[in-house]
Amino acid sequence: MAKHKTPLLDQLVSGPWPSFVDDMKQYAAARAKNEKKIEYQIPVDVVDDLMGLLELSYADGTTHWKHGGIVGVFGYGGGVIGRYCDQPETFPGVAHFHTMRVAQPAGKFYKSEYVRKLCDLWEFRGSGLTNMHGSTGDIIFLGTQTPQLEEIFYELTHTMGQDLGGSGSNLRTPSDCIGQARCEFACYDTQDLCHTLTNDYQDELHRPAFPYKFKFKFDGCPNCCVASIARADISFIGTWKDDIRIDQEAVAGYVSGKFKPNAGAHAGRDWGPFDIVKEVIDLCPTECMKYENGKLAINNKECTRCMHCINVMPRALRPGKETGLSILVGAKAPILDGAQMGSLLVPFVEVNKEDGYQAIKDVIEAIWDWWMEEGKNRERLGELMKRQGFQKLLEVTGIKPVPQHVKEPRHNPYIFWKEDEVEGGWERDVTEYRKHHQR
Amino acid sequence: MAFISSGYNPDKPMENRITDIGPKNFEDFYPPVIKNNKAKWLYHEILKPGVLVHVSETGDEVYTVRAGGARLMTVDLIREICDVADKHCSGYFRFTTRNNIEFMVDKKDKVEPLIKDLESRKFPGGSYKFPVGGTGAGITNIVHTQGWIHCHTPATDASGPVKAAMDVLFDDFKDMRLPAHLRVSLACCLNMCGAVHCSDIAILGYHRKPPMVDHAYVDSMCEIPLAIAACPTAAIKPKKIEIDGQQKNSVEVNNSRCMFCGNCYTMCPALPLSDKEGDGIVIMAGGKVSNRISNPKFSKVVVAFLPNEAPRWPSTTAVIKKMVDVYAKDARKYERLGEWAERIGWERFFEKCELEFSHHLIDDFRDPAYYTWRQTTNFKF
Amino acid sequence: MEYEEAKQKLIDGLTKKTKSKSKFYFSDLADILEMKPRDAKKIVNQMVTDGILEFWSSGSTSMYGLKGMGKQAAAEHEA
Secondary structure, eight states: OOSSOOHHHHTTSOSSSOOHHHHHHHHHHHHHHOTTOOOOSSOTTHHHHHHHHHHHHHHHSSOOEEEEOSOOOTTOSSSEEEEEESOTTTOGGGSBOEEEEEOOOGGGEEEHHHHHHHHHHHHHHSOSEEEESOSSSOEEEEEEOHHHHHHHHHHHHHHSOOOBOOOSSSBOOOEEOOGGGTOTTOSSOHHHHHHHHHHHTHHHHHSOOSSSOBOEEEESSTTOTTOHHHHOSEEEEEEESSOOEEOHHHHHHHHTTSSOGGGGTTTTSOOOSOOHIIIIITTOTTOOEEEETTEEEEOGGGOOOOSHHHHHOTTTEEOOSSEEEEEEEOOBOSTTTOOBOOEEEEEEEOOOTTTTSHHHHHHHHHHHHHHHHHOOTTOOHHHHHHHHOHHHHHHHHTOOOOGGGOSSOOSSOOOOOOGGGSTTOSOOOHHHHHTTSOO | OOOOOOSOOTTOTTTTOOOOOOSOOGGGGOOHHHHHHTTOEEEEEEEETTEEEEEETTSOEEEEEEEOOOSEEEHHHHHHHHHHHHHHSTTEEEEOTTSOEEEEESSGGGHHHHHHHHHHOBOTTSOBSSOBOOOSSSBOOOBOOOGGGTOSSOSSOSHHHHHHHHHHTHHHHSOOOSSSOBOEEEESSTTOSSOOTTOSEEEEEEOOSOOOOOHHHHHHHOOHHHHHHHOTTOOEEEEEEEETTEEEEEEEEOGGGOOOOOHHHHHOTTSOOOOTTTOEEEEEEOOBOOOSSSOOBOOEEEEEEEEOOTTTOHHHHHHHHHHHHHHHHHSOTTOOHHHHHHHHOHHHHHHHTTOOOOGGGSOOSSGGGGGGSOOSSOOOO | OOHHHHHHHHHHHHHHHTTTOSOBOHHHHHHHHTOOHHHHHHHHHHHHHTTSEEEEEOSSSEEEEETTOSSHHHHTTOO
16 A cells, blocks of 8 residues: 555556656555565655655645755765755655765666666665666666765775766766767777776866866767767767778668668658668768769768768768767856857867877866866856857867867957067057157 | 664774775676677668667677666666566666667577567556667657656656656657657756757756745855855845844845746755746757757757646647657658758748747847847748 | 965865855865865865865755855754
């Protein structure tokens, strides 16, 4: 018998999509039964109370959570989000209900043996509710009480070799796409770069000294499956410099209908026979492709690597072999001064595992030095870039300006020339001037 | 319930403390077929909705079965994922960026038993635990935030509207009939901890009432300078007030400057803002993150406000369904929703989707607003 | 600057300001210490480890305060 009546939530058990309500109801019942005789370290009815509280929100259209900022694990300024319920008498099980962010492995690959241990720990010391995963990428442990935070952290670090993720004015837990692990488009090893930088920057991830949050995201190609270009302060997007590799026989396979275009992504509807001119050549944004006499030709110099042709004909076309990544900086969601897309800072950098990605780290650290010095409180990198200008960013990173940095040159001629850029400097003798110009 | 120690000594927190070890190494979790073929993949194909094959230059193949899941999961459901993985995939599985679960097998004949197993698992109320789909030119899982289940500033729930929307969009999760893939996202307030601002369709919770000031408690519950500093638009000022003949320190909110972000409430619980009538949903559309054909785009606000209609948000899901269906019918192959809207023109988008245009949809927030007005005679009647 | 000297400087600086508020951004601490952020961070981290400073997090932003100071501790029933 459920502890609280939840008639509104109960309407979410029907329908085909997985019902979180049914999942929680079953789990609440299992906790109450406790067949495994677990000595739950937080109230056994925590899930019942959470559902009761959510039902109340469904009825009154408002949240019943308060924020709390003190709780955490000793020495870390992130990884725990404090939550308190504003109806603790009615729902004592969730009176204190803090979140822990657990750093996810790169690529979000798992093995059951390990995940079961995580589940056992979280059931024993927490609510048993999770998010797989949070928006930034962490495994989210949803709801425990203050005395359990250190215990959970101790067990994570001592028995599972597992650390917490980032929150607050920290480097947030970086996340990546599946990359070369299972994607033929990936231009570099997203998992290795993500994991290496996450570990190299653990201090930045746990001990806040930034003006605000900071995100890294790693996309293996310009398809941007982890949306790095839209939401990471620094996005690392795989690209290549040489020619797209063409297998003409496979091109013919697509043209003849032997292979399904776009890897079969459009199979749910009859779009008619594949038309390479209409679907590839004419949609190429740079018009750098030709299909003549059964041969596909690409003027690679004019290609901007948008991935369309490769996406449509993955058996026939592959990114080049001279691969690396582009670095874009400053993306963020709208709060406060409007959304910003990442701006291209480094058109191409080699991804060099052997030297620990030094060239990439040099760019990161130059940016951090600038932002830590100049950034105002709660100013994202993108906003600092807007305030001090892209030229300043180039200056602090020592990167030479190139036309690739802009969509188009400036619309106004109001160039703030510096004195040392102007022949003869700015110091002039007005008396000399007056010899030739009357007052 | 007796407290059981993990071994941690609260009197000596630094004793034997292990820190800064980061996440588990991904290599420990690679299935053998992935480990053996990393960076050797040649091409992939979607065999049917939710099923992919990747072919390696070594001749190996990996078959992936993708299943949707609510990102809010109990440990029992996760254990069930482990059971499936143990039974079919030697214990290996992964999650996608969009909260799908992927099971990988190395032989084609292992695919159908896996799918059968996944689709046979249902909750008591009848919903699928692991519906297979979410690939190609269809709609995959909705990424979302916490909502009423765990956030202190949400203007809507997250898990509920997502469940309601995915029920309505379920056929497109199981199918690939759309002109291109379509990404739906939800953030439960404008702070967008789930960055929904570049989604084909975004569901965004929005408050419309400034915070109330609980004058009698502001000074005792909050540090006033922090509450003032928290406001991104500088709408909060200190104010002395008199309650029962006593002078108290409090604050005053300049309501016309309030953007309803709730940041002040984060710092000061005496400034609550959530409200049944005030809170609801904004619908945005036309964003994308891929660089394919056209540049990445921001989503645009197409519906300024819809009420919170728990538990199934019918007005919100109806608008979404309508947009998806019109887009499906009208757009060209490979055209994303935003590319389609730009080709036909936003005036036509509103007409075709039967959405009302109002003054709320014209940008008036700071400099970028100017660039969104029409500065040409080229428009459609 | 030696750790002990820096520590005292920061404690004095924060104590002076705690009449009106008890939580500070990292940059406020760096200003009091008159140090570059990276150098200030070393001092601040040590003071956290020594139990003199504690973190406060809004979830999105982090702040620092002298341990146990301020109204939040009481409001959160964690004091």
